[in-house]
Amino acid sequence: MIEIDSMAGFCSGVNRAIRIAGKHLSGGERLKCLGELVHNEEELNRLRSLGMDFITLEDISRDWRKVFIRAHGEPPVTFEKLNTYRLEIVDATCPVVSRLQQKVGNSSREFKRRGEGQVVIFGKPGHPEIIGLMGQTSGNAVVAQHSSDFGKIAFGGPLHLFAQTTANQDDYRDFCAAVKQRSIEACGDETLVTITNSICGQVSRRAPSLLDFARMHDVIVFVSGRESSNGKYLAGLAGSVNPRTYTVSSPEEIQDWFGNAASIGISGATSTPRWLLEQVAEKIREITGNL
Numbered sequence: 249m250i251e252i253d254s255m256a257g258f259c260s261g262v263n264r265a266i267r268i269a270g271k272h273l274s275g276g277e278r279l280k281c282l283g284e285l286v287h288n289e290e291e292l293n294r295l296r297s298l299g300m301d302f303i304t305l306e307d308i309s310r311d312w313r314k315v316f317i318r319a320h321g322e323p324p325v326t327f328e329k330l331n332t333y334r335l336e337i338v339d340a341t342c343p344v345v346s347r348l349q350q351k352v353g354n355s356s357r358e359f360k361r362r363g364e365g366q367v368v369i370f371g372k373p374g375h376p377e378i379i380g381l382m383g384q385t386s387g388n389a390v391v392a393q394h395s396s397d398f399g400k401i402a403f404g405g406p407l408h409l410f411a412q413t414t415a416n417q418d419d420y421r422d423f424c425a426a427v428k429q430r431s432i433e434a435c436g437d438e439t440l441v442t443i444t445n446s447i448c449g450q451v452s453r454r455a456p457s458l459l460d461f462a463r464m465h466d467v468i469v470f471v472s473g474r475e476s477s478n479g480k481y482l483a484g485l486a487g488s489v490n491p492r493t494y495t496v497s498s499p500e501e502i503q504d505w506f507g508n509a510a511s512i513g514i515s516g517a518t519s520t521p522r523w524l525l526e527q528v529a530e531k532i533r534e535i536t537g538n539l
């Protein structure tokens with residue numbers, strides 16, 4: 249038996265962005281996308297072949313007509329620049345990310361109005377979603393990931409914690425507990441810390457379901473781009489319960505790993521397209537003689 253993990257493939261935010269891009273690409277016009285739409289080279293090549301170019305804000309030219317904003321979202325300063333250049337904006341920011349941007353902005357404005365308090369965003373510095381979130385705060389927020397970042401946090405005053413939507417749930421829980429503890433040590437009052445669990449359900453549900461999936465099969469083939477941090481994390485998780493887990497980025501990398509395997513599971517990162525999982529399944533059928 250060969251089974252593709254039903255939870256694998258793009259999240260709804262990325263699928264939506266690709267659908268929106270598809271509508272604008274169907275007219276034959278080239279579409280400029282700010283940054284890479286997904287962390288998957290195979291999918292990027294497919295989009296390039298349809299007419300999408302991946303550019304940076306520095307590349308912007310008045311000669312273009314439209315600029316596409318991917319699911320991660322952008323800070324307000326990006327929209328201002330695009331408006332200054334009079335470019336049409338195709339905004340495919342994931343609605344979940346947009347709502348989080350609003351919450352972060354509201355909290356930051358409220359702290360400013362009260363004259364005290366700090367927004368703390370748990371996430372990866374420099375990640376595009378984090379840049380978009382920080383942009384809502386006019387600079388009065390910090391990005392932190394570990395207790396080694398605590399020097400940036402103004403303990404003793406009100407704090408509002410948010411997480412990048414793709415953060416690891418367990419790590420965020422530990423981080424929040426450590427911040428609360430440090431806040432109690434600083435002023436004896438843990439109620440000063442407000443925690444918003446902003447991790448996307450589509451991300452947090454992946455880990456437990458992948459563990460079940462990896463246990464159910466004799467061999468797991470995990471499909472992911474080499475640079476995807478989510479891919480490395482999920483492949484490691486599958487490998488922790490199934491030692492016969494192999495990671496590939498394309499069907500060509502598959503070897504005959506399937507001796508004595510009665511069932512083979514195929515899964516992938518949140519940035520792995522469904523069509524690539526199907527190609528991998530096809531390749532495994534060829535190697536195994538259609539299990």
Ligand code: SF4
Nearest residue numbers: 259261342344413448
């Ligand atoms: S918030 Fe969730 S659905 Fe939206 S882009 Fe992030 S992971 Fe995908």
